[in-house]
Amino acid sequence: MRRTLIEIRNLSKTFGSETAVNDVTLDIYDQEFLVLLGPSGCGKTTLLRLLGGFENPTAGAIQMQGRDIVALPPNKRPLNMVFQSYAVFPHLNVRDNIAYGLRIDGVAKRECERRVNEALDLVQLAALANRYAHQLSGGQRQRVALARALIKRPRVLLLDEPLSALDAKLRETMQNELVKLQHTVGITFVVVTHDQDEALSMAERVAVMEHGCIRQLDTPRTLYEAPQNRFVADFVGRMNILAARPLALHAAPLARKQRYRVAGLGEVTVHDAPAKQAEVKAKAESASAVERAAQKSLPPAAAFIAIRPEKLSIATKPTEDHIHSVSANIENVSYYGGETVLSVTTPPTIATTSDANEEPTGATLTISIPNSRRQAAAPTVGEQVVVWWRAEDMITLAD
């Protein structure tokens, strides 16, 4: 278990009638790379600004190593921030920008100079020390902002959309550099972003936010492969989400197989993820407890089946291996270089067995096919294919 550095407890912030941060409770660990991910207006930046001290919370507490920091103004908090615009002081050169925080603290001149040189080396800006902001590229400006914040030796560095002002190629490089930098300086990084690729590639843990609440806090892999709700499944990566109706429980509780009817796909059998099985097992000590746990985790009446586009494959003919397969018609083909994304529709089927009035509907699926061979045959619009997938790649979502 890692050491907790910041404890956020029931933190809320409202602006007039709008709730930007809604009862957030979150532990930020020492030396971790935490990303706050969410669409614009989800409250991620407000949460960061609450940490930085630029907003006062409406309710709740922020403790840092047991000390309440809500009452501290930004200039007294042991956190530093890298702003979205980088906010490099335009009237000072790189060296004076970086030295500003030390000058304010009254650090002795020689010590100040030594630490500025250290910081310049850390972000590889020594050669540009006498330049002004307008003579620097976006990436260089960001490095000035990083050095300027890091020279204060904060316990936590807050970064507000640090890469959004950079072009795509540079963004990728800077993602790696940020992670490397975090390892070098060994402090906690809290990064706000709306870009899920950025979040997945950089973070140790990602907190996905919606309407001021954290909807899931997990490692990037868990977030992608086992999203806990529809919002996370939909927001992180591409996802096919289909309404499903559960059928009777199919096997013993611990095997945890569940059959669903899905409009456009027919009947599918979902295997619960092993982690979930272990959880159920751990909770259950006796046979009756197993029964109760199974009862508790019974799927609700309405649910969703989700599957990632890259976990769907196409074939020309159905074979016996394809336990889950459906014939489909290719509606659209988008070539992305590394992958080809297909949009296919399945013939209409009925999702429910009980409701006689229901219109049979087809499903539209997005499929991603890696272009792993140069000469691979390209799928064409209008082609009839068989879409197949594995039971364990399906995810059930309650809401």
Next chain:
Amino acid sequence: MKRIKTPKAEPLDYLRRWWMRSFLGLFFVLLYAPIVTLVIFSFNDSKRNIVWRGFTTKYYLKAMENDSLISAFVNSLTIAVVSMIISVVLGVAAAVLLWRFRFSLRCVADGLLSMPIVIPEICMGVAMLVFFNQWWPRDLAWPLSLGNIMIAHITFTFPFVAVIVRGRLASVNRELEKAAMDLGATEWQAMRDVLLPQIRPSVIAGALIAFTLSLDDFVITYFTAGPNSITLPVKINSMVRFSVTPEVNAASTVLIVITIAAAILAMRFQNIKKE
């Protein structure tokens, strides 16, 4: 003989059209002819100043020997300097207030601030007259006797400073101040170290405009000036009542030169780009 054709003007290249050029020419002639005439006739060797009688600088010397003219000039400069300083302080404060903070009636305050710019000067003048008549003591010692004129000038010059500084503030990144505070600066330190250097050119430009507005104001000053607090424009006006002598031209020319110099400086400070 073959005429050399000038290249045909581009579609939006209006400055190459003859009618635009002649309009511009006429515009500048009408704009500057009176001023140029005034300056030329300040060197005219004639008492009546209607016909050119030859070049002389004696009226400049005569103007310098005119004690009441010089004291009016000193009054004008004193008023201009003092009201400039106070206008800058008030104007910058008002501009930063409106830019930085959100408060109720902010829009109202914003509108009220620019009222002195649009209210007719004559109304301001009469208002000032009525206002100061009630309570302003009449027999104060010299610099204090100019106090009511200074107050009147500050009233209409500080909104100009505020408007100019706000224009500059509009392009200042709000995160700069926050970054300074994040790095340990107090609000005052952040303002001194980060905000003021950003708006410095506009503050200087505003100051110079306040200075020139105060220096050559006539209408408002006329209503507030007492017998012991005559300013240069008011003095010139009283001299002109008798006759337009080259001495008046000379005094006016000095005023023009100071004003133009200040205006050019103001423009140069406005245009200073980041390095």
